[in-house]
Amino acid sequence: MLAARAEEGLYRVQRAHAGVQSVCLQGTEGERWLNFCSNDYLGMAADPQLVEALAEGARHYGVGSGASHLVCGHHECHEQLCAELCDWTGRDRALLFASGWQANLAVIDSFCQAGDWVLQDRLNHASLLDAGRLARTRLHRYPHADVRAAQNWGKEDRRVRMLVSDAVFSMDGDLAPVQELVGLAQSRQALLFLDDAHGLGVLGDQGQGWAAQWSQKDCPLLVLAFGKALGGQGACVLGPAEMMEWMVQMARPYIYTTAMSPAMAFAMQASVRIVRDQHERRLRLRARIAQFREGCRRMALPVMPSETAIQPLMVGDTRQAMALGQGLAEAGIWVSAIRPPTVPRGTARLRVTLSAAHSTEQVAELLAALNLLWPTALRTE
Numbered sequence: 001m002l003a004a005r006a007e008e009g010l011y012r013v014q015r016a017h018a019g020v021q022s023v024c025l026q027g028t029e030g031e032r033w034l035n036f037c038s039n040d041y042l043g044m045a046a047d048p049q050l051v052e053a054l055a056e057g058a059r060h061y062g063v064g065s066g067a068s069h070l071v072c073g074h075h076e077c078h079e080q081l082c083a084e085l086c087d088w089t090g091r092d093r094a095l096l097f098a099s100g101w102q103a104n105l106a107v108i109d110s111f112c113q114a115g116d117w118v119l120q121d122r123l124n125h126a127s128l129l130d131a132g133r134l135a136r137t138r139l140h141r142y143p144h145a146d147v148r149a150a151q152n153w154g155k156e157d158r159r160v161r162m163l164v165s166d167a168v169f170s171m172d173g174d175l176a177p178v179q180e181l182v183g184l185a186q187s188r189q190a191l192l193f194l195d196d197a198h199g200l201g202v203l204g205d206q207g208q209g210w211a212a213q214w215s216q217k218d219c220p221l222l223v224l225a226f227g228k229a230l231g232g233q234g235a236c237v238l239g240p241a242e243m244m245e246w247m248v249q250m251a252r253p254y255i256y257t258t259a260m261s262p263a264m265a266f267a268m269q270a271s272v273r274i275v276r277d278q279h280e281r282r283l284r285l286r287a288r289i290a291q292f293r294e295g296c297r298r299m300a301l302p303v304m305p306s307e308t309a310i311q312p313l314m315v316g317d318t319r320q321a322m323a324l325g326q327g328l329a330e331a332g333i334w335v336s337a338i339r340p341p342t343v344p345r346g347t348a349r350l351r352v353t354l355s356a357a358h359s360t361e362q363v364a365e366l367l368a369a370l371n372l373l374w375p376t377a378l379r380t381e
Ligand SMILES: Cc1ncc(COP(=O)(O)O)c(C=O)c1O
Pocket: 098, 099, 100, 101, 102, 104, 125, 127, 166, 170, 195, 197, 198, 225, 226, 227, 234, 235
């Protein structure tokens, strides 16, 4: 089995690095790479203010939470972080989770029963698709961002319980058609659930993300993850007070797991404030995105349509994507090749991600390396 995966170019390995998480990564044997594959879009993961906040949180409150939220793990740091998040996004109440994966499972499992129909975008993140399966819902995956197809599906005889979409698609970087999804959810009397793991911090005039620009009435269930632009770890579900209270009672991934470290909750409060107030980070990121896209256009590199920090280059063939990733690594640049089953067959790609912490010179270095390695047959003209 393992040999067959290797044969198909699908074998996965972890490559350890040894220094801080930043735009330059240091290997265990002193190697150095420019990092273009992290989700640390605003350069927060090793920001000195955030490092200090985590250390201060740990000094004051210790490291572990000790128990689940409903035993004795619920701390005032959690409550304060939830209040900040509600204020930022205009929601009634928030619940914290140790990861986005758990938050997504909690939402679908709490509001759907076995056999309920759930409509999901074909390109939704694996955690959403897995959540639907684990909650034993019946799943219909509509073509990517095709709200009309979703609208027409089962119109005559299917009651749809929930409509689920990434707000920013994690492997493509494009935006969900939220306004149309709101209309579809209303017309099918379904609950709209958006996962904005990759929009948070990056989009919105205060970094509140893509989905939170719609009201809680339009989008009642929202998941935000802290492991990307906020530079930390964990996630939250936001929504109307009564629905959140239902989750406190029913959500097994909330009830039966150790609460997030209070020190992390303390640090995430600091991160929310920095990300919300330092708009210049978003402006720097936008400038790097524009620089990268313009470079790709000039060199006819097949960059996919995206205005977010996720700027994938389509390759198609899995082995070719792997070879390009390897070539970049040898040139000192770390970009991950994304293969099936993470993306559909025939759409392997290099998932380039940009950060406000990249310099223009670093982006220029990436473009030069891509230009040297990229085969003519894979260019756009
Ligand atoms: C869209 C999306 N949702 C959820 C998750 C899971 O979040 P976490 O890494 O916090 O488990 C990820 C990625 O990891 C993601 O890309």
